[in-house]
Amino acid sequence: MPQNAVSSESPLPYGLPDFAAISDADFAPAITEAMAAQRAEVDAILAVAADADFANTVLALENSGRALANATRVFYGVLGPDSTAERIEIAAELAPRLAEHHATIASDPALFARVAAVWQRRDELDLDTDEYRLLDQRYRDMVRAGAALDDDGREQMRTITARLADLTTEFGRLILDEANASAVHFDDEAHLDGLPAGAVAAARTKAADAGLDGFLVAMELPSSQSSVAELTDPIARRRVFEASLARGSRGNEFDTTRLIAEIVGLRAQRAELLGYRDHAAYVVEEETAPDVGAVEGLLADVAAAVGPAAAAEEAALRDLAGGDLTAWDYTYWLARYQKAQAGVDIDAFADYCELDRVLRDGVFYAAGQLYGLRFEERTDLAGYHPDVRVFEVFDDTGAGIGLYLGDYYARPTKRGGAWMTSFVEQSREQGTAPVVVNVLNIPKPDEGRPTLLSVDQLMTLFHEFGHALHGLLSDVRFASQSGTSVPRDFVEFPSQVNEHWALHPDVVGHYARHVETGEPAPAELLEQVRATSVTETAHATVEYLGAAIVDLGWHRLTTADLADLDLGGAPEVFSYVETRSLNGSGVAAAYIPPRYRSPYFNHIFAGGYSSAYYAYIWSEVLDAATREWFDAHGGLDRESGRRFAELILSKGDSVDPIAAHRDLIGGSAEVAPLLRRRGLA
Template identity: 60%
Template sequence: MSGAAKLNPVLAPSDLPYGLPDFASISDDDFLPAYGTALAEHLTEVEAIAASADAPTFGNTIAALEASGRALARANGIFFNLEGPDTNPQRAEIAQELAVRLTEHGNAITMNPQLFARIADLYDRRADLGLNEAQTRLLEQRYRDAVRAGAALDDAGQAQMREISGRLATLTTEFGQHLLDDTNASAVHFDDAAALDGLSPSEIAAAGRAAADAGRDGYLIALELPTSQASVAKLTDPAARRRVFDASIHRCARDNEFDTRAVIVEIVTLRARRAALLGYASHAEYVIAEATAPTPDAVAAMLTELATAATQAGKAELARLTERAGHPLTAADVTYYLAADQRAQAASGPGRAAANAVDITDFENYCELDAVLHDGVFAAAGTLYGLTFTARDDLAGYHPDVRVWEVFRDGEGIGLFLGDFYARPSKRGGAWMNNIVDQSAQLGTAPIVVNVLNLTKPEPGQHCLVSFDQLTTLFHEFGHAIHGLLSKVDYVSQSGTSVPRDFVEFPSQVNEMWALHPDVVGGYARHHETGEQAPAALIDAVRASTATESAHSTLEYLAAAALDLAWHRLAEDEIPTDVLAFEAQALADAGLASDLIPPRYRSTYFNHVFGGGYSSAYYSYIWSEVLDAETEQWFLTGGGLDRDLGRAFADAVLEKGDSVDPVAAHAAMLGHAAQITPLLARRGLVVAGQ
């Protein structure tokens, strides 16, 4: 790193453990100068590799590329772990500028003709180079990345690719910013606390605090990222439910500055144009070529198979909910009565007398955040993988709410885990995992991993209580964190979660299985006031209520996955101008059109697809769940929460990243390729004709 770079706190080497950035020393004004330095340094390094007079080898070309750009990686690790969970107007402007600059920088590297010639030469000779599996995979990936970026196109084609990729970078960033702004602006205001009946005292207090923070009297109910809202499942007032639900489904679809419909049309058009330039029939074909799924047709067939079964189950479920309500339902009512139905079924389970009925909503009182973390999430990881977590109160994250733990494996320090759990207006919705630093033996770097959630921050002196859905999310995101923390690869491009998009959700879904495992739930499920253990009947009832997914949950997910695929199987001359009309037709064509069960994300706020990295890949959650359901059975039949099983899973999947074929490694662990049957059983589905 140059002397000039050392003057910038973004790029200055950190003396903190594991190279944790000194966030307090960095101001937003430092970022653009830091990127100016880091981009120039990286380009100089790459140009030296490309112009080398030595014949290309894996070491002087592919490994050298892996070692290049460390200053840029540091800047990215800092800035993009601020811009998502703690943005502000200046950071939003920087993100817009960087979207284009980073894309142009990537194009300059992948389309460098000298560099591509060296990579192509190695690719053609790869069978004779004596490479191991990880090196072969890395070389092949570098070659495919270059071709898919346009390196093999003529000058005119490359110029079009540069224009398309730069514009897409701007548009996807703009989509995410519009969604955050409109989600904040669409928070629903109530004058009277009586309208919030059904919410807990802490939730009502948080709504009051949100209104006060916004300079208003009364209460503000903030919106969550998906269509379905947790508050709608609790509010007893039908009018209050409808107000929140309507605010959710109309986000970014009104004629105002946050409307994303024109952005969507342009994104889809440009993606289709890029795919055609590269010889693909559609953007979906372009994306899935790098996934574990074979083709878009195979994905569509799986979604259709599941939709057929889920639709049948959904009709029965809606009939039961309507009978329970005693009147025709609206979409907002479905969420509410579904929650009531699940509680009732759990309370009146087999052998449970009416007098001993259990209210599963009480489970939240036994799920205090710190207890769930330390005695649930961390404890399970300790038993399975030998991990321990030591709070590092001497280390600061990027926001006062962020907490830092040092992670040890069998007594040896392996990295840092940061938890950013509370919602705030500056944080985009949802939950995710990210890395500040990626593990790499070549670079000598250990992982610094972040989990971001959007829990309601408690009032001072109060406890943060976690609903069952939030509990599942906590275990899910920590599954991603474990994937990053346990990584043991040589090359940074293969580290941790750097696996095919339709495989990456698999380890995180596996980790969800421990949330209610008897050896885990008994550790954390204690009443937040009395410390008493959760009654066995309550835990049994919660477990019974979650034994299978509701048809509603399956259908709203499948509708979103089908919508994503429909948008991205279009050729450029098929792109519609009316976003909502296309959405309605696509859902009807998939057999998933329902006024009562809209998609988990409608097009206008489908951030995974139009603002994130899941375009043509939202199906990956259910695709990964096929592997997850098989693995859950493998764990349970082998002994459950067992260190030997955890070691085998880590060795086969978690440590390997993309240094091996992940699906083949998983099949070798199981002893057979994963089948869909366990998934169908988990979701309570019976495929028609079987």
């Protein structure tokens, strides 16, 4: 019988999955076999006659399931950026089985007894910091999985976990299908006046791929669509805007509202079963924020600060629009206002941001200056899709440290947004080096045309590369503590720091060359782009706060609250929950919807950010303080980069992240730098 290419050890450098040899038929058998292998490994731990200790229980548990981790990283690593129908079916089949497998191990009373025995003696064992954290995390994971409950409680937990796996997988599938189904069709190019040429070409190609004449304007994941900010035709703006907000609640086969009530209800049941007031309390206990109250306090502080700025911004846009302002016109006039304030055509900066040049002379250049890294494209190595590029990464001694994959272009099978994930986690214990991928959704231009990045796309590229650096520069013993395996409200911090370099004078001057003439970007243009990018608009702050508040609004509901609401599946009830949350927080805005409305809020109903969407702004407090630290220590400086890598990027979750940040900046982060950067103080 031929070997399964998913479960077989890869012959490629750094363990890069041999995508050319992998077929979809390999995934389910490999994962099934790997689940059985881990179960046998856990049984071997339970069969040890000696008293439980760190090596025979905690370390053995950490090293169990390596084959399963490898197989699932490959499958889910290709599922998000290339969700074919067959892979979606495989995911639906695997989700409850994997959930049951992990829940059974995590709640095994005999295994918990061994882990708890070691945990109770933790202060007597002379453990290293990373060992102590590993032991503590394994103990907490098992308690949170229900291992300390009675038989009935453990069975309830397993049932809830399996059902949630089904529902969240289905939610993610429906969002992708609905995004494709919600693309707005235009039969005349005149309706697309104002869109960049690349966006028009992408709309033409999308329509042709769908068998239609004319143009299809694709949906981006957030409520605000970049096309709405550019389309000069108000009717076209309204069509795209309303299509965006209607996603997932149109009563069609892709409607997600029927799933939300059950997801929220099961999460509330699980939290109460484990002794928490609500799902938010259950989640935040594992984050760097001390409690839900602290999270709500930060959001309230920013909401209060943004109020006057939002009112002033709305008044300015109303004046510019001639008195009339609608929700679908807001970002259009905001873009006009920013351009008028700048005095130059900021959109022209895209002509100086060709993707390959930005990548090599911007993203990679900054990583070289800060961390001594060098990137060499490996055209002999293939990714999971023809668009994926593979780069080998070398440190300042010339030693190879891992692989970086870039998957930049949008396609119908790719879920919206941008992200980083790992195909191989760095671990000294397992002798593995990192293989990471960045996934973006940049519209692909016509053949032979350059890929020009908007300022938002530029910042996204640098942001996601910050996550990649967190994985590439990881230097930890245990895979479960590697790279981005940190609390949700800390994981965005390194990526936000990396955005700082996108428009830094030493970096932008290195890559910003006109795509046709090669001339450097004019100083005045750079100054204005930097000025408009450094300070967030009130709109951006309000829409983000709205999403974070809606997230908590759902997940602060108790089972009693949910019974009173009687959610059922009625869209008006879902709107009520959102409206009540926003009104209660003081950030309800007539013209600014939350960045994500509930029916397409992938982060919290299909991703890992439920009750943790606040993480972006919590991390931004750390980021703002760190940017000031970098600026005070030479900016794009090798020694500063070395210290940031040594204290933050290399440590993953092997140390307390907040303590590491205090060591970096010499104190605790305050909210003031964040408010200054957002123009709110």
